[in-house]
Amino acid sequence: MCVTAFSIEFSTLHLYLIMFRLRHLLIGIAASLLFITNLNTAQAQVAVGIRGGNPSGITAKFYTGKSNAIDVIVGLNYGGRERNGDRNLYGYSLSADYQWIKRTNTTGLDWYYGLGASVGRSNYYYWKDEYRDDFYQFAILGALGLEYVIPSSPIQIFGELNPGVDLIPGGIYFGGGIGIRIKL
Numbered sequence: 001m002c003v004t005a006f007s008i009e010f011s012t013l014h015l016y017l018i019m020f021r022l023r024h025l026l027i028g029i030a031a032s033l034l035f036i037t038n039l040n041t042a043q044a045q046v047a048v049g050i051r052g053g054n055p056s057g058i059t060a061k062f063y064t065g066k067s068n069a070i071d072v073i074v075g076l077n078y079g080g081r082e083r084n085g086d087r088n089l090y091g092y093s094l095s096a097d098y099q100w101i102k103r104t105n106t107t108g109l110d111w112y113y114g115l116g117a118s119v120g121r122s123n124y125y126y127w128k129d130e131y132r133d134d135f136y137q138f139a140i141l142g143a144l145g146l147e148y149v150i151p152s153s154p155i156q157i158f159g160e161l162n163p164g165v166d167l168i169p170g171g172i173y174f175g176g177g178i179g180i181r182i183k184l
Contacts, residue, residue, distance in 0.1 A: 046184050047156055051075065053177020055093050055120075061156075061181060069099045071114065071143065077122055077175075091122025095162075097143045108151050114143035118164070118173075138168040141175075154183040 045063040050056075057075020064070060073095045097116025104110060118141055123134040145160025157180055164173040 047154075047181035048184060049156070049179055049181030051177045051179030053179075054078065054175040055095065056177065059179055059181060061099075067101045067103075069101060069112070070096060071099055071116075072096045077120060091120055091137070093118050093120025093122075093137065095119075095141060097141060097162075099143060101147075108149040110147050110149075112143065112145055112147065112160075116141050116143065135169050137166060139164045139166045139173045141173065149183075156181040156183065 047061045047063075049059050051059045051073060055073055055075030055077045057073055059071065059073045062070045062072070074093075075095075076090070076092055078090045095116060095118035097114040099112045099114035101110050101112045118137065118139045120137045121134065122137055141162050141164035143160055143162055145158055147156055147158040149156050157178075159178040160176055162173075162175040162177075164175070165171075166173045
Protein backbone atom coordinates (compact mmCIF):
# COMPACT_ATOMS: atom_id res chain seq x y z
CA MET A 1 0.00 0.00 0.00
CA CYS A 2 2.84 2.38 0.84
CA VAL A 3 4.59 1.65 -2.48
CA THR A 4 1.45 2.53 -4.46
CA ALA A 5 0.99 5.81 -2.58
CA PHE A 6 4.67 6.68 -3.17
CA SER A 7 4.32 5.85 -6.88
CA ILE A 8 1.31 8.13 -7.25
CA GLU A 9 2.96 10.96 -5.32
CA PHE A 10 6.22 10.65 -7.26
CA SER A 11 4.42 10.60 -10.60
CA THR A 12 2.26 13.59 -9.67
CA LEU A 13 5.30 15.53 -8.43
CA HIS A 14 7.20 14.74 -11.61
CA LEU A 15 4.24 15.87 -13.75
CA TYR A 16 4.07 19.16 -11.80
CA LEU A 17 7.79 19.73 -12.42
CA ILE A 18 7.33 19.18 -16.15
CA MET A 19 4.36 21.54 -16.17
CA PHE A 20 6.38 24.17 -14.24
CA ARG A 21 9.21 23.99 -16.81
CA LEU A 22 6.75 24.00 -19.69
CA ARG A 23 4.97 27.05 -18.27
CA HIS A 24 8.15 29.12 -18.57
CA LEU A 25 8.73 27.81 -22.08
CA LEU A 26 5.15 28.64 -23.09
CA ILE A 27 5.37 32.16 -21.63
CA GLY A 28 8.53 32.78 -23.64
CA ILE A 29 7.01 31.42 -26.83
CA ALA A 30 3.79 33.41 -26.32
CA ALA A 31 5.81 36.61 -25.81
CA SER A 32 7.83 35.81 -28.95
CA LEU A 33 4.66 35.18 -30.94
CA LEU A 34 3.18 38.49 -29.81
CA PHE A 35 6.41 40.25 -30.80
CA ILE A 36 6.42 38.54 -34.21
CA THR A 37 2.74 39.37 -34.64
CA ASN A 38 3.39 43.05 -34.01
CA LEU A 39 6.21 43.05 -36.55
CA ASN A 40 4.36 41.17 -39.27
CA THR A 41 0.75 42.35 -39.05
CA ALA A 42 1.02 44.21 -42.35
CA GLN A 43 2.43 41.13 -44.11
CA ALA A 44 0.41 38.18 -42.76
CA GLN A 45 -2.49 37.38 -40.50
CA VAL A 46 -1.86 35.48 -37.29
CA ALA A 47 -4.27 33.57 -35.08
CA VAL A 48 -3.31 32.52 -31.53
CA GLY A 49 -5.21 30.17 -29.23
CA ILE A 50 -5.37 26.96 -27.24
CA ARG A 51 -5.80 23.35 -28.23
CA GLY A 52 -6.94 20.30 -26.30
CA GLY A 53 -5.95 16.81 -27.36
CA ASN A 54 -2.60 15.26 -28.04
CA PRO A 55 -0.70 17.51 -27.79
CA SER A 56 -2.60 20.04 -25.66
CA GLY A 57 -1.18 23.54 -25.49
CA ILE A 58 -0.76 26.87 -27.23
CA THR A 59 -1.25 27.13 -30.98
CA ALA A 60 -0.39 29.89 -33.43
CA LYS A 61 -1.36 29.88 -37.09
CA PHE A 62 0.54 32.17 -39.47
CA TYR A 63 -1.34 32.74 -42.73
CA THR A 64 1.08 33.09 -45.63
CA GLY A 65 -1.66 33.76 -48.17
CA LYS A 66 -5.33 33.00 -48.79
CA SER A 67 -4.73 29.28 -49.23
CA ASN A 68 -1.65 28.49 -47.09
CA ALA A 69 -0.59 28.69 -43.45
CA ILE A 70 2.02 27.51 -40.98
CA ASP A 71 0.60 26.07 -37.75
CA VAL A 72 2.80 25.87 -34.64
CA ILE A 73 1.86 24.02 -31.43
CA VAL A 74 3.74 24.01 -28.14
CA GLY A 75 2.18 21.52 -25.79
CA LEU A 76 2.03 18.61 -23.42
CA ASN A 77 1.72 15.03 -24.59
CA TYR A 78 -0.07 12.53 -22.39
CA GLY A 79 -0.50 8.95 -23.46
CA GLY A 80 -2.43 7.69 -20.44
CA ARG A 81 -2.07 4.26 -18.91
CA GLU A 82 -1.60 1.34 -21.19
CA ARG A 83 -3.88 -1.70 -21.08
CA ASN A 84 -1.71 -3.70 -18.71
CA GLY A 85 -1.65 -0.65 -16.41
CA ASP A 86 2.07 -0.68 -15.73
CA ARG A 87 3.22 2.55 -17.43
CA ASN A 88 2.17 6.12 -18.30
CA LEU A 89 3.50 8.33 -21.07
CA TYR A 90 3.85 12.10 -20.71
CA GLY A 91 6.10 14.85 -22.00
CA TYR A 92 6.21 18.05 -24.04
CA SER A 93 6.68 18.88 -27.72
CA LEU A 94 6.98 21.55 -30.39
CA SER A 95 5.17 20.82 -33.65
CA ALA A 96 4.89 22.79 -36.88
CA ASP A 97 3.23 22.00 -40.16
CA TYR A 98 2.64 23.68 -43.49
CA GLN A 99 -1.03 23.66 -44.46
CA TRP A 100 -2.93 23.95 -47.71
CA ILE A 101 -6.36 25.49 -47.05
CA LYS A 102 -9.37 24.61 -49.20
CA ARG A 103 -12.59 26.65 -49.17
CA THR A 104 -16.03 25.05 -48.90
CA ASN A 105 -19.45 26.28 -50.01
CA THR A 106 -20.34 27.06 -46.38
CA THR A 107 -19.45 30.58 -45.25
CA GLY A 108 -16.59 30.54 -42.76
CA LEU A 109 -15.89 26.80 -43.05
CA ASP A 110 -12.60 25.60 -44.55
CA TRP A 111 -10.81 22.28 -44.55
CA TYR A 112 -7.07 21.84 -44.71
CA TYR A 113 -4.32 19.28 -45.01
CA GLY A 114 -0.64 19.61 -44.27
CA LEU A 115 2.73 18.11 -43.59
CA GLY A 116 5.16 18.89 -40.80
CA ALA A 117 7.31 17.66 -37.96
CA SER A 118 7.35 17.41 -34.18
CA VAL A 119 10.21 17.32 -31.68
CA GLY A 120 9.90 16.71 -27.98
CA ARG A 121 10.94 14.93 -24.85
CA SER A 122 8.79 12.34 -23.16
CA ASN A 123 9.07 9.58 -20.64
CA TYR A 124 7.41 6.40 -19.58
CA TYR A 125 6.87 5.91 -15.89
CA TYR A 126 6.66 2.25 -14.90
CA TRP A 127 4.34 1.98 -11.90
CA LYS A 128 5.27 -1.51 -10.73
CA ASP A 129 9.03 -0.96 -10.76
CA GLU A 130 9.04 2.78 -9.91
CA TYR A 131 11.29 3.29 -12.90
CA ARG A 132 11.33 6.11 -15.45
CA ASP A 133 12.52 5.90 -19.06
CA ASP A 134 13.22 9.32 -20.66
CA PHE A 135 13.54 9.68 -24.41
CA TYR A 136 13.51 12.28 -27.17
CA GLN A 137 11.03 12.22 -30.01
CA PHE A 138 11.16 13.29 -33.64
CA ALA A 139 8.18 12.63 -35.87
CA ILE A 140 6.97 13.46 -39.36
CA LEU A 141 3.30 14.44 -39.11
CA GLY A 142 0.35 14.95 -41.35
CA ALA A 143 -2.57 17.26 -40.65
CA LEU A 144 -6.19 16.98 -41.76
CA GLY A 145 -8.72 19.35 -40.25
CA LEU A 146 -11.76 21.60 -40.35
CA GLU A 147 -11.74 25.24 -39.32
CA TYR A 148 -14.76 27.47 -38.80
CA VAL A 149 -14.45 31.25 -38.54
CA ILE A 150 -17.48 32.81 -36.84
CA PRO A 151 -18.82 35.48 -39.25
CA SER A 152 -18.02 39.10 -38.27
CA SER A 153 -15.74 37.80 -35.52
CA PRO A 154 -12.03 37.05 -35.11
CA ILE A 155 -12.84 33.70 -33.43
CA GLN A 156 -11.89 30.40 -35.09
CA ILE A 157 -12.93 26.94 -33.93
CA PHE A 158 -11.00 23.98 -35.30
CA GLY A 159 -10.53 20.25 -35.08
CA GLU A 160 -7.79 18.19 -36.65
CA LEU A 161 -6.20 14.76 -36.89
CA ASN A 162 -2.42 14.34 -36.92
CA PRO A 163 -1.23 10.91 -38.06
CA GLY A 164 2.51 10.44 -38.31
CA VAL A 165 5.61 8.33 -38.05
CA ASP A 166 7.94 8.57 -35.04
CA LEU A 167 11.44 8.41 -36.50
CA ILE A 168 12.91 8.64 -33.00
CA PRO A 169 12.27 6.39 -31.00
CA GLY A 170 10.29 4.66 -33.79
CA GLY A 171 6.68 3.70 -34.31
CA ILE A 172 3.38 5.08 -35.50
CA TYR A 173 2.01 8.31 -34.05
CA PHE A 174 -1.61 9.38 -33.95
CA GLY A 175 -2.63 12.68 -32.40
CA GLY A 176 -5.27 15.29 -32.88
CA GLY A 177 -7.30 17.83 -31.06
CA ILE A 178 -9.86 20.58 -30.99
CA GLY A 179 -9.30 24.20 -30.15
CA ILE A 180 -10.08 27.85 -30.49
CA ARG A 181 -8.01 30.73 -31.89
CA ILE A 182 -8.41 34.48 -32.16
CA LYS A 183 -7.16 36.27 -35.26
CA LEU A 184 -4.99 39.20 -34.28
